[in-house]
Amino acid sequence: MAAIVRIGTRSSPMAMAQAERVRADLLRVSPDVTVEINPMTTSGDRWTGPLSQLGGKGAFTKEVDAAILSGEVDLGVHCVKDIPGDRPVPEGTVIAGYLTRDDVRDAVVIPGGGELADLPPGSRIGTSSPRRVAQLALHWPHLRPVPIRGNANTRLAKLDDGRFDALLLAVAGLERIGLTSRISQILSEDTMIPAVGSGTLALQCRTDDTATLELAEKLADSLTTRQTVAERAMLRVLDGHCHSPIAGYAEPHGDGSLTLHGRVISPDGKTVLDATDRHTDPEALGVAVGEALLRQGAREVIDADRPA
């Protein structure tokens, strides 16, 4: 067994909390192991321009990828949402497992409390996610999405400064930084279909590092893995990424099958393509739903929103 596991992670409070969760999980399955956490600033953290211009380039993962490959760290912890859809992990590394999924839903934070429906017309909703912008336009057309950058803590500080009237943030992220008390409303996964890989953490290590691989595999959750495979197969077929106007959630059933709800939506919320299928094979499910969306014209909707 590995005597020491060095974890590479982004340095934001949310990412550090994720790494601490992995440290605790590792110590639970292997009490003798020593775990070090090596925080790093990624190009995505440094970039202050529009997030859409970084979309799909692995801006939040590539520095950790490089540190794993060079042997500086042994284990990468990533939000699946931040892993590009078309080029999962670089050669020489592997996703060793997905941790048990957290809440997949999006939350609304309004300083005075209340719900989106009650906000006055033109209220400024801080979000830079095309998926959230589009579904906001679909269900709450009276509200105005306004781009926002920075990690979740930074965003909440901007909200409290009065620069926005509300924020949309992942419930899972707020849980990780201990700020669920800020949640005013939780949006159901039917209304605001979650991002592919929402609430899911992936563990990455070198392909030939059998000691770390064995440890990471002990932390892997099989249902989460099946959901992630289905959702990411859909994303791959659509050739999209977490900054495309794509939503996808694989809902589990007691019989081992999954229902995948896929949605591709134009930023103004006016073109909504939905596809749903149920299957026991997650890869086949993701491909089927992705292809159904392509048959409805998803390519055009996604490419219209792709940054040059």
Ligand SMILES: NCc1[nH]cc(CCC(=O)O)c1CC(=O)O
């Ligand atoms: N887009 C950035 C990002 N990547 C993962 C999370 C939160 C945790 C998760 O859903 O896994 C967030 C913040 C957010 O969307 O509010």
